[in-house]
Amino acid sequence: MNIQKVGPDRLRIQLDPKDLDKYDLDYYSISKESPGTRRLLKEILSEAQKNGFSTQRCKLLLEVLPGKNSGCVIYITKSHCEAMEQHINSNSFRRKGSYVFSCESLEDAISAIGHFADFPDLPIQSSALYCFNNKYYLIFSPVILGLDRDRLAALLAALSEYGSAENCSSVYEAMLEEHGTVIIKTRAIENFIRYFHY
Structure with a gap:
């Protein structure tokens, strides 16, 4: 201990x-x-x-x-x-607007990330991809100003086809940064869409 x-x-x-x-x-x-x-x-x-x-x-x-x-x-x-x-x-330990999507394989992560291209009206402020205990974790933060909650719900539903998505606390993100393997530290969504989706 x-x-x-x-x-x-x-x-x-x-x-x-x-x-x-x-x-x-x-x-x-x-x-x-x-x-x-x-x-x-x-x-x-x-x-x-x-x-x-x-x-x-x-x-x-x-x-x-x-x-x-x-x-x-x-x-x-x-x-x-x-x-x-x-x-x-009041969620002082939760980064407002941050979500974590987890799935079993990199292929599922890439397929899920492809859905972000279907929601250009939901700009992403930041995103990072980690691997931890043989699972993949995508942390992303939509731009809060003018956020359409219904569209966000539709995006999260699309992601659920490949894994699970939920609110992300700053502590959870710190744990992934400390213990996980970094796949892409910044702008993960944009980079994957650029190279894997046309």
């Missing part, structure tokens, strides 16, 4: 499969209802407190992301007051 303080109010915990086995957990079974999760968090917070990370009178936000080799990464963020809690609940 590797506990790292990444800010005055935030911890990053790297867990390998042995750490999870100790608590009879895996990435999918971590939840607030799980006794193993409660034991794990008790140990994490006990260790963190020795290094000055106090959680007294704080509410905690937990984010769990898949890690390498069947491990996982947990982010723990504490809030001190109602205003901070409202900030968290």
Whole structure:
């Protein structure tokens, strides 16, 4: 278990499969209802407190992301007051307008990206393609100004033929940047359309 303080109010915990086995957990079974999760968090917070990370009178936000080799990464963020809690609940850890599309093969990713050419009225502000645990992840951010939500819904439906698309948090994107293999870091959609679709 590797506990790292990444800010005055935030911890990053790297867990390998042995750490999870100790608590009879895996990435999918971590939840607030799980006794193993409660034991794990008790140990994490006990260790963190020795290094000055106090959680007294704080509410905690937990984010769990898949890690390498069947491990996982947990982010723990504490809030001190109602205003901070409202900030968290209003998606402060979500990049507004960012989505992640995941699929099983590069061929599926290329086919899905081809659908963006059918929606020229939805300009893309940024996009990147990663490979992680033998899956492909396309992160993209449409231009928010004047965004047609119905057209965006139609695009997401077209992408679902090849995989799944959902809102993307900044933490999830950071995890892919840190642990995934970069296929194309910037303007992935434009580059793939240019070379694979005519």
